[in-house]
Amino acid sequence: xxxxxxxxxxxxxxxxxxxxxxxxLPIYQGxxxxxxxxxxxxxxxxxxxxxxxxxxxxxxxxxxxxxxINDLEGGVGALCTxxxxxxxxxxxxNITSSGQNIVCLSNLYGGTTNLFSVTFKKMGIExxxxxxxxxxxxxxxxxxxxxxxxxxxTIANPSLDVLDIGRFxxxxxxxxxPLFVDNTFATPILCRPIEHGAxxxxxxxxxxxxxxxxxxxxxxxxxGKFDWAQSGKYPEFTNSDPSYHGVKYSxxxxxxxxxxxxxxxxxxxxGSSPQPLSAFLLNLGLETLALRxxxxxxxxxxxxxxLSEHEKVSWVTYPGLSSDKNYTxxxxxxxxxxxxxxxxFGVKGGKEVAMKCMDALRLAAIVVHVADARTSVxxxxxxxxxxxxxxxxxxxxxxxxxxxxxxxxxxxxxxLADLKQALDSx
Ligand SMILES: *Cc1c(COP(=O)(O)O)cnc(C)c1O
Numbered sequence: 001x002x003x004x005x006x007x008x009x010x011x012x013x014x015x016x017x018x019x020x021x022x023x024x025l026p027i028y029q030g031x032x033x034x035x036x037x038x039x040x041x042x043x044x045x046x047x048x049x050x051x052x053x054x055x056x057x058x059x060x061x062x063x064x065x066x067x068x069i070n071d072l073e074g075g076v077g078a079l080c081t082x083x084x085x086x087x088x089x090x091x092x093x094n095i096t097s098s099g100q101n102i103v104c105l106s107n108l109y110g111g112t113t114n115l116f117s118v119t120f121k122k123m124g125i126e127x128x129x130x131x132x133x134x135x136x137x138x139x140x141x142x143x144x145x146x147x148x149x150x151x152x153x154t155i156a157n158p159s160l161d162v163l164d165i166g167r168f169x170x171x172x173x174x175x176x177x178p179l180f181v182d183n184t185f186a187t188p189i190l191c192r193p194i195e196h197g198a199x200x201x202x203x204x205x206x207x208x209x210x211x212x213x214x215x216x217x218x219x220x221x222x223x224g225k226f227d228w229a230q231s232g233k234y235p236e237f238t239n240s241d242p243s244y245h246g247v248k249y250s251x252x253x254x255x256x257x258x259x260x261x262x263x264x265x266x267x268x269x270x271g272s273s274p275q276p277l278s279a280f281l282l283n284l285g286l287e288t289l290a291l292r293x294x295x296x297x298x299x300x301x302x303x304x305x306x307l308s309e310h311e312k313v314s315w316v317t318y319p320g321l322s323s324d325k326n327y328t329x330x331x332x333x334x335x336x337x338x339x340x341x342x343x344x345f346g347v348k349g350g351k352e353v354a355m356k357c358m359d360a361l362r363l364a365a366i367v368v369h370v371a372d373a374r375t376s377v378x379x380x381x382x383x384x385x386x387x388x389x390x391x392x393x394x395x396x397x398x399x400x401x402x403x404x405x406x407x408x409x410x411x412x413x414x415x416l417a418d419l420k421q422a423l424d425s426x
Contacts, residue, residue, distance in 0.1 A: 002071055006072060006188065006189050006290050007189075007290035007291070009068065009071050009072050010068075010072065010189075010286055010287055010288070010289050010290045011287050013067065013068040013071040013072065014064040014065055014066075014067040014068030014071070014283070015064035015067075015068075015283075025061065025064055025065075025280060025283050026060075026061065027061050027276050027277055027280045028059055028060040028061045028276050029061075029276050029277060030055065030059075030276070031054065031055045031056075032054065032055075033051070033052045033053065033054075041053070046244070046245060046247075047244055047247055047252065047260075047264060055273065055276065056267065056268065056271050056273050057263060057264065057267055057268055057273070058263065059273075059276050059279070060276075061276040061279045061280055062080050062273070062274055062276060062279040064279075064283070065080060065279045065280075065282055065283050065286070066078040066079060066080050066219070068283065068286060069188070069203075069205075069209075069219050069221060069286070070221055072188035072189075072192075072286075073183070073188045073192055073193075073194060073201050073221040073223075074188075074192050074194050074195060074223075075194060075201065075221040075222050075223050075224060075259075076222050076223070076224030076255050076256045076259065077221075077222045077224070077256045077259035077260070078219055078220065078221045078222070078259065079219065079220045079259055079262050079263050079267065080205075080217060080218070080219050080273075080274045080279060080282075081217065081218040081219065081220065081267075081272050081273065081274065082216065082217065082218070082272040082273060082274050082278075083204070083206065083216045083217060083218050083272070084111075084182075084184065084202070084203065084204025084205070084206055084207075084216075084217070084218035085111055085112075085115060085204075085218065086218050086270075086272035087202040087203065087204070087218030087219055087220050088112055088115060088151075088182070088202055088218075089115065089270070089272070090220060090262050090266045090267065090270065090272070091180060091200055091202050091220045091262065092116075092120070092125075092148075092149065092151070092180070093266055093270075094236075094258060094261060094262045094265075094266055095148050095149060095178075095234055095236065095258075096125055096148040096149065097124075097125070098123060098124030098125065099124055099146060100125060100126075100146045100147070100148050101125065101126040101127070101128055101144070101146050101147050101148070102116065102120075102125065102126075102127055102128070102147065102148055102149050102150070102151055103128050103130055103139070103142050103143060103147055103149070103150045103151070103172075103177075104116055104127050104128065104129050104130070104150070104151040104152070105129070105130060105131070105132060105151070105152040105153065105156070105161075105163070105168075106129040106130065106131050106392075106395035106396060107131075107132070107153065107156035107159045107161050107395070107396050107397055108151070108152075108153055108156065108157075108182070108396070109153065109156075109157040109182070109184075109204075110380070110384045110385040110387070110388060110396070111384070112151075112182065113388065113392065113396070114387055114388075116151070117129075117392075128142045128147075129395065130142050131395065132161060132163070132164065136167075136171055139171055140171065140174075140175070143175045143177075147175060147177055148177060148233075149172070149177050149178050149179070149180050149200075150168055150171065150172040150177060150178070150179050150180065151180045151182070152168055152179070152180070152181055152182070153181070153182040153183075153184070153185070154181055154182070154183045154184075154185065154186040154191050154193060154333070155185035155186050155319065155334075155339065155340055155342070156185075156396075156397070157184065157185055157342070157370070158342065158344055158370075158380050158384075158385075158396075158397075158398065158402070158404040159317070159344075159396060159397030159398065160317050160318065160319055160326065160339075160342060160343075160344060161326055161397065162319050162326040162329035162330050162333060162334070162339075163181065163193075163329070163333070164329055164333075165179070165181065165191075165193050165196035165197060165198055165333055166196050166197055169196065169197025169198060169199075170197070172199075173197070176231045176232075176233055177231075177233070178199035178200055178226040179197065179198045179199050179200075180198070180199065180200045180201075180202065181193040181198040181200070181201050181202070182201075182202050182203070182204075183201050183202070183203055184202075184203050184204045184207050184208070184371070185207070185208070185340045185342060185371065186333075186334060186340060187203075187208045187209060187289060187293050187340070189289055189290050189293045189294075189335065190293060190297070190334045190335045190338050190339075190340060191333050191334050191335070194221075194223035194225070196333065198223060199223045199225060199226040200220065200221070200222060200223060200226075200258065201220070201221040201223065202218065202219070202220050202221075203218060203219045203221075204217075204218055205217040205218055205219055205282050205285075206218075206369075207369075207370060207371035207372070208289060208292065208293055208296070208340070208341075208371045208372075209282060209285055209286055209289060210281065210282050210285040210372070211285040211288065211289060211292050211371075211372055211373060212285055212372055212373055213367075213369050213372040213373075213374070214281055214285075215278045215281040215282055215285075216278075217274050217278055217279075217282050220259065220262060221259075222255075222256060222258045222259035222262075224255035224256060224258075225255070226258070228249075228250055228257055228258065229250040229251075236249070236261070237249045237250040237257050237258075237261070238250050238251070241261075241265065243265065244264065244265075249261045292373065292409055293338070293340065293341075294338060295409045296340060296341030296371075296407060296408070296409055297320065297338035297339055297340055297341060298338075298412075299341065299407045299408070299409065299410075299412050299415060300318060300320065300339065300340065300341045300342065300343050300407040301318070301320045301321070301339070302412050302416065303318075303343050303405065303407050303412075303415060303416065303419065304316050304318035304320065304321050304343045304345075305321065306416050306419065306420075307343065307345050307419070308321065308323070310420075310423055312347055312348055312423045312426055313345055313346070313347055313348070313423070314345075314346045314347060314348045314401065315345060315346045316343065316344070316345040317343070317344045317345070318339060318343045318344075319334070319337075319339040320337055320338065320339035340371070341371060341406055341407040341408065341409075342370055342371065342404065342405070342406050342407070343404075343405045343407060344402060344403065344404050344405065345403055345405065346399060346401035346402060346403065347401060347403070347423070347426065349401075349426070350400055350401045351379075351381070351382075351400040351401055353401070353426055354379060354400075354401045354402070354403050355379060356426060357403065357422050357423065357426055358377050358378075358379060358403060358422075360421070360422035360425045360426070361377060361418055361419070361422045362418055362421070362422075363375055363410065363414055363415060363418040364376055364377050364405065364415070364418055364419070365377070366378065368383060368384060369406075370404065370406035371406055372406070372408070373408050373409050373410075374408045374410070375405070375406065375407055375408035375410060375415050375418075376405075376406045376408070377403060377404065377405050377406070378403075378404045378406075379402070379403060379404075380398050380402055380404055381393060381398055381399070381400055381402060385398055
């Protein structure tokens with residue numbers, strides 16, 4: 001890990017050119033690598049030497065971007081995936097199989113909730129949902145000897161609950177399991193969960209990291225602090241892997257056992273790898289991440305303040321507002337309390353008026369996406385979270401009048417004027 005500040009890492013980490021080499025990240029567009037001897041290639045397949053074998057498993061352009069993100073999060077290794085969903089899938093499957101269970105926060109992103117509660121169920125993995133308002137004791141009652149991990153989001157999408165990372169890391173560790181944190185909304189600029197006790201980080205890089213709504217992607221970062229061998233619960237790290245001639249991940253790869261296994265076993269088998277060109281595009285986004293996320297946060301704060309003072313608005317949630325229930329946690333865990341660009345609010349009159357309000361916006365577009373440079377809006381209950389039951393919606397903190405506003409980096413006066421004309425038209 002370099003000693004540079006995050007803003008410098010965004011630009012300088014990862015690819016470091018040698019004398020006379022290309023100054024910017026080269027695109028290694030290809031599937032295949034060449035070796036001088038069969039023995040050398042055999043040693044790669046035996047995991048005795050590090051090197052690229054096949055782009056499904058690793059690629060130089062992708063590896064440079066992985067190094068940059070790893071450096072930003074302060075981990076021991078990262079693995080880029082074809083989407084955020086693939087990152088969650090691979091991260092959880094790396095230590096969870098049929099007959100086991102995971103403990104998750106109930107306010108997760110709708111896609112993650114579907115993956116965990118429907119698809120994992122078919123695979124024999126049970127997701128047990130807990131609410132942050134429960135006591136430690138009550139949450140503790142959801143664990144048993146088959147529990148493998150705790151999964152939560154730093155800033156939940158879209159309820160915007162801020163995770164008490166220290167508390168949930170203590171709860172997870174007291175049951176000898178790791179804490180997985182989806183850090184998509186906060187980004188490593190606003191929060192580095194590993195420093196607060198999280199073990200494995202995942203991101204949808206399709207959001208602020210890319211930042212321009214151009215490329216789907218995900219990433220897993222290994223904090224390297226969880227001792228898989230010591231805990232005694234994870235034989236997959238201490239026993240031989242028959243698919244690699246008996247390699248023992250903890251013995252051979254030490255603190256990076258988790259991320260090496262995720263790559264050479266699950267990425268090899270599942271194949272949800274990113275394209276080199278996608279990694280290049282993601283890297284362009286990462287170069288300005290530190291600048292953009294501050295501007296998103298500053299704009300969103302002013303939007304939240306404006307909405308909270310508007311007579312047609314019934315409620316506003318934004319962790320950066322001093323009146324917000326998540327304000328204290330935001331101040332504790334997020335850089336200067338900056339809370340990203342997502343604001344949620346309701347309008348007086350419920351769902352019908354909420355839809356009218358969205359239709360009346362001109363600058364802010366109705367899109368499924370969040371967290372990119374352009375201001376956008378969405379009604380989660382009828383779209384991204386439509387598949388959830390009424391009960392799940394309530395648990396995820398989504399009401400019928402809930403509008404999710406993703407505040408972009410346009411000039412704030414134009415964003416405010418657009419909201420004002422839409423609300424005034426109701
Ligand atoms: C979008 C999102 C995901 C899923 O990522 P994709 O890149 O769309 O697959 C996961 N977690 C959070 C918090 C998200 O916002």
